[in-house]
Amino acid sequence: MNIEQEDQILQLLTRYLQNNVQDDERKFVEDWIVESESNTTYFEDVKRIWSTSENIEDFDKINVDEQWSKFESGINATAKKKPKLNKVYLKIAASIVLLIGLGFYFNSFFNTEVILLAKTGAENKFILPDNSIVWLNEGSQLTYKKDFKGNSRQLNLKGEGFFEVTKDANKPFIVIANTTQTKVLGTSFNLKNNTNTKEVELVLVTGSVEFSSTNHKEILVPGDRVTAKANGKLIKAVNESLNFSSWKSGILRFEKTSIEQVIKDIALYYNKNIIIENREFANCTLTTIFDNESFEDVLETLKILFDVTYEKNDSNNIVIKGGDCNS
Structure with missing residues (x-):
């Protein structure tokens, strides 16, 4: 962003935080924020400063130049160059100088986490x-x-x-x-x-x-x-688990995997509590791939393959009943 672009974006972000934008401007800002990590970080910096400045009384009476001079006197010479930001933004910055002091402001604003x-x-x-x-x-x-x-x-x-x-x-x-x-x-x-x-x-x-x-x-x-x-x-x-990163890929892969392990992986992926009632069924094996399928579709597949039934009990657990390895 060059200086002119930064000035325009900064003014638009400030109006956005004030809820003083048109619908098309709001959409532009929200699309711009998620466009890149640097944009997101920039917006969070402005938002944090804006949130702090909102609590200051007589905001419009802040003398920007006076407060910035105080700010300059409290930091190293290498940082004394006045940022090339518009007056609105400087007023926000100056308000924080007044509110929380030079040292903390400098550390939080210029060394962002x-x-x-x-x-x-x-x-x-x-x-x-x-x-x-x-x-x-x-x-x-x-x-x-x-x-x-x-x-x-x-x-x-x-x-x-x-x-x-x-x-x-x-x-x-x-x-x-x-x-x-x-x-x-x-x-x-x-x-x-x-x-x-x-x-x-x-x-x-x-x-x-x-x-x-x-x-x-x-x-x-x-x-x-x-x-x-x-x-x-x-x-x-x-590592013997094929599904350690299924949360990222959306794919559950099984290769002659015991049903007990299959159910554990499915429960973890879909964040469900699943109980196998028939312990003999737990020893059956499964070779298949579930590619971004719904939890209901996965249960239906198990029902077809192994002739199982399933129901929710009073504790909201899903209980799998029956099961035949040779179905």
């Missing part, structure tokens, strides 16, 4: 500042310093994410999840941080990673899975 939140029903694919790509599972959160400032690309993950990391030998990519650290240079992997059990699980797809907890460390190669227990112990094994 980016927070990515995964929405329900969305793809939740994000492009990071180094062009790495991350998909976040619903309800997950990823936090990092704007533009990856520093000697590493450090992020904090809550929930689950699939990462495709751009290689940079001079700036390692580090993901913090609970008490674990995943360090890579360029690779792809699935990382899950279970907030209930405090366990962290990583499945490596390509490349290599260094995965460590408080007192333990493992080097992984493609096909490895490592689980960090709540006490920090690491358990490394060959």
Whole structure:
């Protein structure tokens, strides 16, 4: 964005936050926000500053030049150049200087922490500042310093994410999840941080990673899975699950998989509680692919293949009854 474009966008965003835009302007702003990560971050910066400034009395009486001079006196000489922003935006900035002081304002405005939140029903694919790509599972959160400032690309993950990391030998990519650290240079992997059990699980797809907890460390190669227990112990094994990233792909794949494991994967993917009543049926096997199918269609397929019935009980569990491996 050049200075003129930034000025126009800034004024439009300000009116948008005031709910003072036409329908076509509103659509333009909302499309512009999701067009790129940098646009989203820019909007969040403006929104945060606007929200703070709304609480200030006599907003229109703020002397922009006077307050900015005070702001300049409180920061390093390298940052003294007045930002090329319009007067409306400067007035918002000056109001924050008045409200919360120079030091905090400078740190929060110029060293922004980016927070990515995964929405329900969305793809939740994000492009990071180094062009790495991350998909976040619903309800997950990823936090990092704007533009990856520093000697590493450090992020904090809550929930689950699939990462495709751009290689940079001079700036390692580090993901913090609970008490674990995943360090890579360029690779792809699935990382899950279970907030209930405090366990962290990583499945490596390509490349290599260094995965460590408080007192333990493992080097992984493609096909490895490592689980960090709540006490920090690491358990490394060959990954046998075909569906560790089904939340991202929408595909459930089974190859002579026991029905017990099939039901576990289906329950996890669709977020359902499913109980197998017939334990003999649990030992049957299934080879098939469910490609972005509804939960009801999956149940109907099992009904046809294995002659099962299913019903919901009082606890809202789905109980699968019967089942014949030779149907």
